[in-house]
Amino acid sequence: MNPNCKKRMGAIRLETMKVVSQQEIAPAIFELLLQGEMVEAMKAGQFLHLRVPDDAHLLRRPISISSIDKANKQCRLIYRIEGSGTAIFSTLKTGDSLDVMGPQGNGFDLSDLEQHSRVLLVGGGIGVPPLLEVAKQLHERGVDVTTVLGFATKDAVILEDELSQYSKVFVTTDDGSYGIKGNVSVVIKKFDNEFDAIYSCGAPGMMKYINQTFSDHPRAYLSLESRMACGMGACYACVLKVPESETVSQRVCEDGPVFKTGTVVL
Numbered sequence: 001m002n003p004n005c006k007k008r009m010g011a012i013r014l015e016t017m018k019v020v021s022q023q024e025i026a027p028a029i030f031e032l033l034l035q036g037e038m039v040e041a042m043k044a045g046q047f048l049h050l051r052v053p054d055d056a057h058l059l060r061r062p063i064s065i066s067s068i069d070k071a072n073k074q075c076r077l078i079y080r081i082e083g084s085g086t087a088i089f090s091t092l093k094t095g096d097s098l099d100v101m102g103p104q105g106n107g108f109d110l111s112d113l114e115q116h117s118r119v120l121l122v123g124g125g126i127g128v129p130p131l132l133e134v135a136k137q138l139h140e141r142g143v144d145v146t147t148v149l150g151f152a153t154k155d156a157v158i159l160e161d162e163l164s165q166y167s168k169v170f171v172t173t174d175d176g177s178y179g180i181k182g183n184v185s186v187v188i189k190k191f192d193n194e195f196d197a198i199y200s201c202g203a204p205g206m207m208k209y210i211n212q213t214f215s216d217h218p219r220a221y222l223s224l225e226s227r228m229a230c231g232m233g234a235c236y237a238c239v240l241k242v243p244e245s246e247t248v249s250q251r252v253c254e255d256g257p258v259f260k261t262g263t264v265v266l
């Protein structure tokens with residue numbers, strides 16, 4: 001094992017990963033390529049808990065794994081500058097190091113999907129990146145993948161071309177500046193709903209819509225966000241309620257970030 005990489009609480013590792021490259025792919029949206037040993041353990045839908053390389057920032061920042069290249073020990077993260085932590089990440093240059101905890105959380109369950117299964121991916125805004133690895137892996141298995149992406153405006157559109165290599169893609173924008181005007185429901189309502197599985201990640205409103213629309217579907221999944229502190233199940237900063245229970249809760253970092261529809265209160 002890499003000397004920088006030590007085991008911590010089960011499968012969670014801490015590692016100093018190398019920055020291979022970074023580029024801005026849309027206004028304030030960055031693509032960061034990292035290299036390290038922990039790539040070998042990564043699964044689609046998991047996230048990395050990144051230490052901000054600045055001593056004034058104590059809390060790590062969670063960012064989803066967007067794609068995984070085990071052969072080259074590289075993974076790609078795509079993030080938007082939200083506040084001071086992500087602004088600091090955007091200054092990282094090729095050759096810099098980054099203190100990474102992960103891979104963390106339960107990713108998307110892609111088991112049992114074979115050739116000719118029909119899968120729907122639904123992504124919104126900066127929730128689109130984790131669906132890329134899902135599309136890639138399903139496409140490799142011969143699964144028939146349909147992707148519906150929703151963005152606020154044309155400027156925010158990301159990953160359309162890449163996802164088109166693995167799936168049939170529909171793009172919506174709220175203001176109609178690109179693709180179909182409206183949100184993803186405009187497209188989804190027209191489908192026959194005969195999908196074997198549904199995987200989604202996006203803003204809270206989109207997740208509520210998917211949660212309700214596919215509440216009875218046996219294989220519909222949401223990747224959810226919450227404010228995080230420890231990122232490893234210990235502090236309970238990231239809990240969500242479970243329907244009809246006052247006592248049971250789910251931690252986004254440890255029990256999620258992927259949940260089956262109907263299993264948490266949104």
Ligand SMILES: Cc1cc2nc3c(=O)[nH]c(=O)nc-3n(C[C@H](O)[C@H](O)[C@H](O)COP(=O)(O)OP(=O)(O)OC[C@H]3O[C@@H](n4cnc5c(N)ncnc54)[C@H](O)[C@@H]3O)c2cc1C
Nearest residue numbers: 059061062063064079080082083084085086225226227228
């Ligand atoms: C499981 C998971 C996966 C994520 N994947 C991505 C991704 O792939 N790309 C991306 O752009 N963003 C992603 N986010 C959101 C990202 O973590 C926040 O945008 C980021 O932490 C903001 O940090 P900041 O210092 O720039 O902002 P600040 O507002 O300065 O952050 C202050 C604090 O709030 C926390 N925080 C702020 N916004 C969020 C948020 N939405 N979710 C969780 N914690 C937050 C920060 O971690 C920090 O502790 C993900 C969040 C979660 C929970």
Ligand code: FES
Nearest residue numbers: 229231235236253
């Ligand atoms: S962030 Fe601490 S339990 Fe989830």
